[in-house]
Amino acid sequence: MNRIPKPTIRRLAVYYRCLERLSEQGEESISSKRLAQMMHIKDSQVRKDLSYFGTFGRRGIGYNIQYLLKEIQRILGINKRWKVVIIGAGNIGQAIARFKQIEKHNFEIVGVFDVDVKKVGKKITDVLTISSMDDLEKFIAQNHAEIAVIATPAEVAQPVAERLEKSGIRGIICFAPVTLSCNVPVEYVDITVFFKTLVHSVVSQEYNI
């Protein structure tokens, strides 16, 4: 199987989002052209992206929305429920824990952990209470959590990642501003990086006038 571009995977997740929206609006099918317009990309990009995985459309017609949703679900691996633990109950950790959208997309937050003993026991939502870091490994094993969110300060992110990996976690979303060394896939989300790249676009636009 030939390699699939990383940007293609990202776009697949965005196609999914568009298709959900269209589905809610009662639409039944869509063309690559319209889907591309929704995302401000080229229609050929949409078709190429999908063609990496098979043929899902019908010439002259377009794509059946429900069918394509199912297929993208399968391709991305979101056709099963994933259990997620969050490490670090600061601003970001708590926001993620409370973020409804994640639950809706087949991710279930099963635990939130913090080193701060004053935070342990505090309720985050109706069903989530902050646990102690001491219980991390046991909890992950007992609950079969496979995904972890690192929302700790940068200094402790690496050791935390190592504990997670040893406990059987299979993928990490890292909000800490560090590059981790570990053998499971990691997605980095450094919020400040988005701010910085944004202002670069803002200031460099000035010269293009």
Added chain:
Amino acid sequence: MNRIPKPTIRRLAVYYRCLERLSEQGEESISSKRLAQMMHIKDSQVRKDLSYFGTFGRRGIGYNIQYLLKEIQRILGINKRWKVVIIGAGNIGQAIARFKQIEKHNFEIVGVFDVDVKKVGKKITDVLTISSMDDLEKFIAQNHAEIAVIATPAEVAQPVAERLEKSGIRGIICFAPVTLSCNVPVEYVDITVFFKTLVHSVVSQEYNI
């Protein structure tokens, strides 16, 4: 001036983060090789990225950390203080408003807005109180805010973006799961997309064994 790759800009923000860390540790200079190792990329990539903007190092020696920090600051446009408004005081909006890292990086959150009249007047931090959407345009003009964070539900993101653009906002960070139509730069941060791309890596790893 020839176009600069978007990935280069993103990496520049990450170089900055690494240099800050090194600076805190009392380091004075660094080689492209070590910087590359910190980020798990190739050293030639580091040199290539920097060379788009000038020559900042000394052969045989490396880069002076303080000098390179200043230069990247200038390149990215974070050598001035940017005023930021946040639209939507839900989970994400509030978390961003309270997020210390952003303030540290020369972004100042000056206002938080929500349509919910029950939220208006509520304190988010010592200095931030939720304002009414009715006051948005006047507030942006009076406070000279240039950056906005959209943390609203998807349905209202587009009209909000249009109001922001008309009010003089020059760049938008969009947490809402939509693609906006507007004439100012936008950075999209759809948290659920990160979860989805992550699990794709996780499941596709299974086959690569």
Added chain:
DNA sequence: ATAGTTTTGTGAAAAACTGAACTAAGGGGG
């Protein structure tokens, strides 16, 4: 049927990005 229109899937070309290799500096030690 047949012609016309729409739209997919795909191979090939173009563009964008990365990486290896080379050249030129810079410093240290004998």
Added chain:
DNA sequence: CCCCCTTAGTTCAGTTTTTCACAAAACTAT
């Protein structure tokens, strides 16, 4: 001073990703 090691800047080749362009398929109307 000369040799050797280190490391930045640059060039060019290789790889990846996007875009183009067109054949094939499917529907509509006549």
